[in-house]
Amino acid sequence: xxxxxxxxxxxxxxxxxxxxxxxxxxxxxxxxxxxxxxxxxxxxxxxxxxxxxxxxxxxxxxxxxxxxxxxxxxxxxxxxxxxxxxxxxxxxxxxxxxxxxxxxxxxxxxxxxxxxx
Amino acid sequence: xxxxxxxxxxxxxxxxxxxxxxxxxxxxxxxxxxxxxxxxxxxxxxxxxxxxxxxxxxxxxxxxxxxxxxxxxxxxxxxxxxxxxxxxxxxxxxxxxxxxxxxxxxxxxxxxxxx
Numbered sequence: 001x002x003x004x005x006x007x008x009x010x011x012x013x014x015x016x017x018x019x020x021x022x023x024x025x026x027x028x029x030x031x032x033x034x035x036x037x038x039x040x041x042x043x044x045x046x047x048x049x050x051x052x053x054x055x056x057x058x059x060x061x062x063x064x065x066x067x068x069x070x071x072x073x074x075x076x077x078x079x080x081x082x083x084x085x086x087x088x089x090x091x092x093x094x095x096x097x098x099x100x101x102x103x104x105x106x107x108x109x110x111x112x113x114x115x116x117x
Numbered sequence: 118x119x120x121x122x123x124x125x126x127x128x129x130x131x132x133x134x135x136x137x138x139x140x141x142x143x144x145x146x147x148x149x150x151x152x153x154x155x156x157x158x159x160x161x162x163x164x165x166x167x168x169x170x171x172x173x174x175x176x177x178x179x180x181x182x183x184x185x186x187x188x189x190x191x192x193x194x195x196x197x198x199x200x201x202x203x204x205x206x207x208x209x210x211x212x213x214x215x216x217x218x219x220x221x222x223x224x225x226x227x228x229x230x231x232x
Contacts (some may be wrong), residue, residue: 031217033218040125042121042205042223043205043222044222045219048217089160091160091161095218098216098217099216099217099218101218102149102218103168104166105149105207105218105220108161108162110159110160
């Protein structure tokens with residue numbers, strides 16, 4: 001596709017449930033980033049993939065959060081035992097390379113709005 | 118803790134005026150600087166990047182970088198009501214030689230351009 005695609009666009013789940021958020025990057029982009037944006041705040045870095053491997057997962061808040069990118073394309077962010085504090089917009093971005101992302105920035109997908117009730 | 122600071126505003130300017138948005142950052146070794154625009158309910162949209170001291174112009178937008186003062190700004194000339202949005206400053210910090218685009222964002226400045 002022409003841009004980064006994220007699904008679902010909205011997700012409402014009950015506290016304690018498991019959720020998966022999907023990101024389909026721009027074709028050919030090896031670098032993929034996940035961010036989380038809470039209301040009134042800027043996006044916060046969660047994790048960076050270079051190819052299939054998570055090169056930097058320092059932003060994941062705790063071990064309930066996990067992300068994979070098994071074939072170096074689509075990535076899934078997984079949240080176990082969701083809590084109300086996990087409610088936020090989860091944003092994904094991709095760039096041709098990690099260095100390219102550092103110099104030229106990148107474009108975000110439209111995001112997944114997660115609401116935990 | 119590496120930080121990016123922005124005045125949350127709101128900043129209100131009349132149509133046709135120059136809007137000036139400011140951002141400071143904590144790490145003198147920072148490498149690249151970005152301005153994103155975010156309309157309400159939408160994702161951030163990259164509008165400018167800069168990595169050298171001085172000015173960079175793109176249409177009505179000018180990014181200004183002063184690494185000595187750890188300061189980056191965005192000027193919007195001939196402001197239009199359609200420029201009303203939240204403007205996010207983002208910084209690529211120098212983090213132990215990492216070369217990928219891990220960005221730290223400020224909280225954003227709300228800009229309102231009134232007719």
